[in-house]
Amino acid sequence: MINYFKLAYRNLGRHRRRSFLSGLALALGTALLMFIAAFFQGEMRSAMESTLRLNSGHLQVRDADYDPDKLSVAWDYLVENPMQIAAQIQTLDVVQTATPRLFASGIVSVRDESVGVQIIGIDPASPANDPYRTLTAGEFLTADDREGILIGYPLAQSLRLSVGDTLTLLVNTADGSVDQQPFTVRGIFTTGTTAYDKGIVFLPLAKAQAFSGAGDRASIIFVLLKDREQAEAVAAAISSPNYQVKTWRELNQLLVLVNDFSDAYLVVINLIILGVTVTVIVNTLLMSVFERTREIGILSAIGMKGHQIITLFLAEAFLLAAGGVTAGTLIGWAASAYFGKVGIYFGDLGLSADMLLEDRIYTVLTFDAAVNLIITAFVITLLASLYPARMASRMEPVEALHSAQ
Amino acid sequence: MEVAKLTDVTRIYKVGQVETRALNGINLTIESGEFTSLVGPSGSGKTTLLQLIGCLDQPTSGSVVINGKETTGLNRNQRADLRKGTIGFVFQFFALIPTLTAYENVEMPLLLNGKSAAERRRRVMELLEAVGMADRANNRPDQLSGGQQQRVAVARALATNPKLILADEPTANLDTENGEQVMEIMKKLNRETGTTFVFATHDPRVIKYANRVVTLQDGVIVKDAPGNGKS
Known part of the structure; x- marks a missing residue:
């Protein structure tokens, strides 16, 4: 050949x-x-x-009337007994973690500068918060902290805030009015995603609930699964007439x-x-x-x-x-x-x-x-x-x- | 025995609207063992005739029978098949494959014929010996002189023991000494193996070896006479 x-x-x-x-x-x-x-x-x-990981989770449990764009903490829009529901969901094998979160809209003011932010009340102990635990300075929040706040690195930069500094946080409360209170910067976090970090501040859930007048309610139960492909099955398993369950696909259509x-x-x-x-x-x-x-x-x-x-x-x-x-x-x-x-x-x-x-x-x-x-x-x-x-x-x-x- | 028989062969080339009648009603029979020269001035149709005998081209009309087989109407692959077993070519330019050594050039037709490695080796060395190129077997064409290249080309033409070797102006690019050498080799092979040789040439050095000289002019055979070459 x-x-x-x-x-x-x-x-x-x-x-x-x-x-x-x-x-x-x-x-x-x-x-x-x-x-x-x-x-x-x-x-x-x-x-x-x-x-x-940062925003939607794999599943969200919400009140049937909840509107994520409003960030309203009016009771009608919130989930009742969120701790109990989260604990129930957490018992499922496929669930990695489930934790209540409260979202409210607010304004951070320092000296003569103000920036609109989303306030997130979190259970500091939950592993769902791991993405926020990378700190450039200071410490993470603790559940019983009544004056501490965690802010993102870009926000700290633009407002020239350091750990220990005080800022004024204004919040839209459950009854439609506004309230404000000074907070001390406990820590500065970075998720590596500037678009997220620049507009978010964290408070311990209990403090956020008290500050905004949300009672013991939460905006959502944030759920992470071991395998996100199980989202639809888990959503069906935990469905209830008292609330709606949204999967990551529904939450992130774009x-x-x-x-x-x-x-x-x-x-x-x-x-x-x-x-x-x-x-x-x-x-x-x-x-x-x-x-x-x-x-x-x-x-x-x-x-x-x-x-x-x-x-x-x-x-x-x-x-x-x-x-x-x-x-x-x-x-x-x-x-x-x-x-x-x-x-x-x-x-x-x-x-x-x-x-x-x-x-x-x-x-x-x-x-x-x-x-x-x-x-x-x-x-x-x-x-x-x-x-x-x-x-x-x-x-x-x-x-x-x-x-x- | 007839190696080639052409009957009333005409070849017309058409370029645009212009028709050129290269060959016109050629009748020619080449017998086995001949050493024939096709001679004539440039444009007389020698090369065209050689190409038709070699199945490189097809006539516009007429019949070309090679080794008892009618070739008109054969497709490209059938003609390639016929060539590789029956006909060897020696061209005016030293038509060796530049990337292959002398040995590999001579081996190529044997490869195309599916010969075994042992048979190829024996045959190639035998042929290179015959043309006096055994010691240059591993040289590439660019390491050989024109005369040496043409000798390798002769060896390659003979590789498959073809009935017929067609040579187009084989000495045109060689000096006298090399031209004579190549012709001597071909004549010797003709004598010893009985292989039929047909040349297109106007080189008197070639013509003097021929035992038949066919003269063409304007596409027709004007003379067909015995040559002076010794058989």
Whole structure:
């Protein structure tokens, strides 16, 4: 049997620089594909994680009339006996944690500056608060703290607040009036998501309830599951006429939509990159065909058949693809691994709580994505090479021999 | 025995609206063991005739029978099949594959014919010995002189023991000494193996070896006479 790969290897070696540049184009294309896939994956994972862990949870139990946009603490909108309900939900095996939270709207004032904030009353002992426990200064809240407040790092920066400083917090209360009270900054937290941290302050639940006049009620029971895919099943299991249960999918429709569409975006981007890359490869092979017209004529004259000529050129494309895709995979993997560790800093993207993104996006290259891209790049390169290969195979030997004389 | 038989062969090339009649009603029979020269001025149709005999091209009309097989109407692959077992080519330019060594160039037709490794090795070395190139077996074409390349090309043409070797101006790019050497080798192989050789040439050095000289002019055979070459 003819060793097509030996021939192909030597043919590629005739124009080392050109072959190298073609392989490089494919390598960079593949690396870029991998990196973009890793970036998208990292971005969507970050958005999901941040939004679910910081904001919506996997499930929320709310009063039937609750309107999340109003942040009202009027009793009609609140869940009664939240501690008891949370404790009941917590008994389910699939539940990681369930904790009551109270949301109220307020204004922080320091000296002559004021900033609108969302006040969240939390049970400081709950593990659901872990994302807020990273402090740049001070301490976390305790349940019986009556004067302490936890604020985000960007808010502390903009209002020039430090631990121990006093601020005035104004709250819209349950009866529709406003109340205000001085609080001492106990700690400054950072979740790594500026969009979230700049507008949130935490109080212990008991203090928040007393301050806003919410009694012993809460806005929601915030529930985290061991597996978020169980959300619908758990929602059905804990449903009650006294309250409504919302799953993370219902709570984050925009995010779910973006997540679903991200695959489609990725396909479009992949096609563009592959299109450009493959054009380079096809161009290289076409130049090779034109340059070797006479040689193709000779091979045909000594009895090489069309399919053998196609195989010869496909072997060249295969070697280019093997070299390019391998190098590209290594580069793409290395870049994804590096930025998966150090992240890419974007800062505050100004997104709403519907889709929170960490300030730093960490790339995540999954094995499946890598394998899919490798196979796709390989197959598309070979398919595109069929055109120049067929062109070579269809040359009439006489014309091929004449054209170069 | 007839190796090639052309009956009333016409080849017309059409470029745009212009028709060029390269060959016009050619009748020619090549017998086994001949050492024949096709001669004539440029444009007389020598190369076209050689290409039709070699199944590299097809006639506009008429019949070309090679080794008892009608070739008109064969598709590209069928013609390639016929060529690889029956016909060897030596071209004016030193038509070796530049990425292959002398050995590999001679081996290529044997590979295409599916010969075993042992048989290929034996045959290639035998042929390189015959053309005096055994010591350059591992050289690539760019490491060989024109004469050496043409000798390798002759060895390659002979690799599959074809009935017929077609050579288009085989000495055109060679100096006198190398041209003579190549012709001597071909004549010797013709004598020893009985392989039929047909040349298109206007080189007197080639013609003097021929035992038959067919003269073409304006696409027709104007003379078909015995040559001076010793058999």
